[in-house]
């Protein structure tokens with residue numbers, strides 16, 4: 181447990197996926213809300229400005245008409261400036277000066293709130309106003325317009341200003357409310373995003389929980405794929421596939437251990453039985469020699485089993501690269517053929533080598549010979565007198581093919597998928613008593629796979645068997 185914790189700690193943990201999703205979702209949603217409220221606020225301010233400019237512009241236009249109509253009708257102009265419900269309600273201030281800045285008329289008290297310097301240079305037509313602050317700290321929207329006809333009559337400047345303190349206060353209040361709403365929105369976005377991320381991650385937690393539950397004792401358990409999103413379905417399939425392979429390997433391993441125990445038990449029992457019988461009473465030297473001879477046979481069988489298993493274990497996990505050399509496959513097959521010549525002729529079996537063209541291979545010579553020897557030994561064992569065994573080699577594009585074909589008894593189709601399994605013999609009883617271990621083809625398979633190749637067997641009962649080894653080209657290049 182402590183080791184596991186230490187291992188967990190050694191993995192530098194970064195932000196969890198749920199936290200990242202929450203941050204991204206909440207961040208983007210909040211940014212959208214921020215942009216939308218900002219835009220709405222800007223549109224509101226712009227509307228207020230336009231409305232105020234419209235009021236100021238209307239005022240200027242009315243005054244300009246009055247000025248141009250009769251500049252000497254001071255009563256009418258004064259009435260226009262001071263009077264009017266609208267002007268008083270909206271706190272509109274008006275000043276009319278000549279071009280030199282001499283004041284003709286102005287709203288009473290305007291000097292204190294809006295001195296002439298608060299205005300920009302006059303424009304010919306009422307345009308966009310500007311915002312100013314009075315010395316007393318009040319906010320105003322102001323506009324200055326030049327008045328005068330083309331004849332140069334009544335040249336004057338109209339300055340109008342409007343007290344906007346109330347509007348500014350309302351906008352400030354509105355802004356305060358907006359910030360409060362944005363704060364709540366940020367919290368809401370985070371909470372909702374977290375819920376969404378948590379729900380989205382639930383199937384992943386399910387997968388993790390299943391993976392955590394799986395032990396060597398319950399390798400049959402699989403991830404439930406029902407309701408999994410498409411992204412996790414591929415992961416679940418891969419994971420389940422891995423479990424299938426693991427389960428198969430575990431079962432094979434368990435069977436293999438049982439098989440080893442079984443295979444070792446027979447020679448050890450024979451040894452023990454022989455010794456016990458010999459020790460039961462005194463024996464003649466010949467009888468002891470006989471017992472020792474049969475014990476030696478059992479010991480040799482044990483040695484063969486152990487050597488073969490050791491070889492298979494090493495071939496499965498090679499500690500170093502197998503040394504390879506380039507050789508003529510035809511020559512090697514002929515050597516093997518000569519080795520079995522005596523056995524073949526004793527059984528009256530025709531043993532031949534067929535090599536199409538010059539076939540060279542880059543393999544481990546000793547392992548290659550061992551594989552071919554195992555195949556030829558099998559073929560000779562299962563071919564009746566008068567039959568034939570042929571060793572063939574040919575260089576196909578991309579691969580070197582080596583075949584051992586016999587005209588023997590063949591293997592029933594039901595057994596064919598198992599012949600490469602360890603300790604498998606078609607006739608378990610007869611083969612094991614005859615000294616066969618059932619490891620020959622397993623060794624052939626591991627030798628071929630060690631060289632990156634494949635091995636294939638075809639057989640017809642009563643007609644014969646063909647075992648084909650295929651070594652890939654890169655392995656066969658000189």
Ligand SMILES: Nc1ncnc2c1ncn2[C@@H]1O[C@H](COP(=O)(O)OP(=O)(O)OP(=O)(O)O)[C@@H](O)[C@H]1O
Pocket residue numbers: 554558559562586588589590591599604605606607611615616617618619620621622645
């Ligand atoms: N050429 C063949 N013809 C018929 N049956 C075969 C042939 N080769 C293999 N078999 C069958 O496949 C089984 C497995 O062969 P394998 O070479 O692995 O083991 P074995 O020959 O029984 O023992 P070992 O080779 O370890 O001494 C054999 O027991 C035999 O029944």
Ligand SMILES: [Mg+2]
Pocket residue numbers: 554557558619620621
């Ligand atoms: Mg064999």
